[in-house]
Amino acid sequence: xxxxxxxxxxxxxxxxxxxxxxxxxxxxxxxxxxxxxxxxxxxxxxxxxxxxxxxxxxxxxxxxxxxxxxxxxxxxxxxxxxxxxxxxxxxxxxxxxxxxxxxxxxxxxxxxxxxxxxxxxxxxxxxxxxxxxxxxxxxxxxxxxxxxxxxxxxxxxxxxxxxxxxxxxxxxxxxxxxxxxxxxxxxxxxxxxxxxxxxxxxxxxxxxxxxxxxxxxxxxxxxxxxxxxxxxxxxxxxxxxxxxxxxxxxxxxxxxxxxxxxxxxxxxxxxxxxxxxxxxxxxxxxxxxxxxxxxxxxxxxxxxxxxxxxx
Numbered sequence: 312x313x314x315x316x317x318x319x320x321x322x323x324x325x326x327x328x329x330x331x332x333x334x335x336x337x338x339x340x341x342x343x344x345x346x347x348x349x350x351x352x353x354x355x356x357x358x359x360x361x362x363x364x365x366x367x368x369x370x371x372x373x374x375x376x377x378x379x380x381x382x383x384x385x386x387x388x389x390x391x392x393x394x395x396x397x398x399x400x401x402x403x404x405x406x407x408x409x410x411x412x413x414x415x416x417x418x419x420x421x422x423x424x425x426x427x428x429x430x431x432x433x434x435x436x437x438x439x440x441x442x443x444x445x446x447x448x449x450x451x452x453x454x455x456x457x458x459x460x461x462x463x464x465x466x467x468x469x470x471x472x473x474x475x476x477x478x479x480x481x482x483x484x485x486x487x488x489x490x491x492x493x494x495x496x497x498x499x500x501x502x503x504x505x506x507x508x509x510x511x512x513x514x515x516x517x518x519x520x521x522x523x524x525x526x527x528x529x530x531x532x533x534x535x536x537x538x539x540x541x542x543x544x545x546x547x548x549x550x551x552x553x554x555x556x557x558x559x560x561x562x563x564x565x566x567x568x569x570x571x572x573x574x575x576x577x578x579x580x581x582x583x584x585x586x587x588x589x590x591x592x593x594x595x596x597x598x599x600x601x602x603x604x605x606x607x608x609x610x611x612x613x614x615x616x617x618x619x620x621x622x
Contacts, residue, residue, distance in 0.1 A: 387527075395528045441564045489526035
């Protein structure tokens, strides 16, 4: 038990330290390349922090457990939009660029509703549907990268002595610590829960889902604390888009997914969480502390209902 507890502590330390390095490297890289932090958050940072979800979903699909693959993505997206944005906004109100409200958040909403419709209509994600998801992801990346240049805005900057090489090194080091730390945390916490007699269903819905989203949580909170809202909000939006369009797209192409255990309430929560984020971002282009508290409270209520329904 003490060894597992040590794993949890080491995992949390690695994640927090890695998030700090990742944020510094990402901001410095954005500054050196003269592109907005939101673009780095939507692409490089989002891809790195979504690595745990990619691994879990691919392995699950290959093993024939599609519910776990889709459930991991749906649960992680709800976690991202509500708890991560909620906690980050309570730490420091998050400024949102007008272009993010007009383009990036609607894209994330589209991805959420598209997955919801696919599962509701057929109860599965076929290879054709997965290919459509992945094609939309490529369009999203093209649009995001095309608009990167020439749209630089004044943002909190990184230390001026950061070279491109040092920025990339910190980025990779941070991502590595996030991925390793989250895996160590999940292993330790899962073993502690098993020792205490907690059911596998509860462990999967809470520890595994939360653990794979731990990189996004740490990165967004650290970024918000440093006043770098572009990285924080971009990380969440980018991760949500990556999770649905890239991860389920690739996973579904490799192995079509017959989904049975994901309910309408779960899918609705995923879609509603993005709509709420869109509404809160549209008001004064800021997610205020009280709005962050609302998102967090709704998430806690949903998680409580989820746990009570499976206990």
